Amino acid sequence: MELAIYSDIQELVDKSLKGDTRSFQVLYQTHAKAMFNTALRILGNAADAEDILQDSFLDAFKNLNKFSGQSTFGAWIKQIVIYKSINLLKKKKVAFVEIGNGALDMEEAHTEDPGWESMQIEAVRKAMQRMPDGFRTVLSLYLFEGYDHEEIAGILGVAHTTVRTQYVRGKKKLLDLIRKGGVS
Numbered sequence: 001m002e003l004a005i006y007s008d009i010q011e012l013v014d015k016s017l018k019g020d021t022r023s024f025q026v027l028y029q030t031h032a033k034a035m036f037n038t039a040l041r042i043l044g045n046a047a048d049a050e051d052i053l054q055d056s057f058l059d060a061f062k063n064l065n066k067f068s069g070q071s072t073f074g075a076w077i078k079q080i081v082i083y084k085s086i087n088l089l090k091k092k093k094v095a096f097v098e099i100g101n102g103a104l105d106m107e108e109a110h111t112e113d114p115g116w117e118s119m120q121i122e123a124v125r126k127a128m129q130r131m132p133d134g135f136r137t138v139l140s141l142y143l144f145e146g147y148d149h150e151e152i153a154g155i156l157g158v159a160h161t162t163v164r165t166q167y168v169r170g171k172k173k174l175l176d177l178i179r180k181g182g183v184s
Contacts (some may be wrong), residue, residue: 009073017100018062028057031074035081041140042085044129052088056080082145086155089133127177135170138163 009030011120015023039049060067060077062158067076124139124143141155142148149167179184 010069013064013067013069013073016061024061027041027073031077032057034074035077038078038145039085041125041144042082042137043088044131044133044136048088049085052081052084056143058082059084071131074130078145082155086137089137092133092154123178124174126175130177131170131173134166138166138175139170141168 005109009027012023013026016027025122035056036049036053039052040046043049044051056077060079067073079142088146093153128139131139137156138152142149149160156163
C-alpha cells in the first residue's frame with residue numbers, strides 16, 4: 001500500500017482510527033525520516049533520536065483519537081517529537097543558562113552576520129552536532145523548525161531572554177565552528 005492509493009493523509013488517519021494498522025504504517029513511513037531528522041537536530045545523537053521517533057509514533061498511535069485535524073498530521077507528530085526530545089534533554093539535565101536580569105546587548109542580538117544566510121546547510125548540520133545541547137536545541141527549533149523565541153521559551157519552560165541569549169551565543173559558536181574549519 002502506497003500513499004498514492006489514498007487521496008490524502010486524513011484518509012490514512014481515518015482508516016487508522018478504524019483499526020487499519022497498515023494505514024498507520026503508511027503514515028509512519030511517510031513521516032518517519034523527517035521526524036527522525038527533527039529529533040536528531042535537537043538531540044545530536046542518532047540512538048536517542050531513533051528512540052524518540054519510536055516513542056513518538058507509539059504515543060501518536062495510542063492517542064490518534066485526539067488528533068483533531070486542525071493541523072496537519074505531520075505538524076501534530078512533529079510537535080510530539082519536539083516535546084519528547086526536549087523532555088529527554090531535561091532528563092539529562094541540559095542546562096539552559098538563565099541570565100540574571102535579562103541584560104543582553106540587543107544590538108548584538110539584532111546584528112546579522114552577512115555570511116549567515118549563504119552558509120552551506122551541510123556545514124551547519126555538522127557544526128550543530130558538535131555544539132552543546134542547549135545551543136543546539138534553541139538553534140534547531142528556531143532555524144530548522146521555524147519557532148520564534150517566545151514559542152521556544154514556552155516549549156522549554158524558560159524565560160524569553162534565556163532563549164534569546166542561547167540563540168545569540170549559539171549562533172556565534174556555530175559561526176565560529178564553521179569559520180575555523182572545525183567541521184569535518
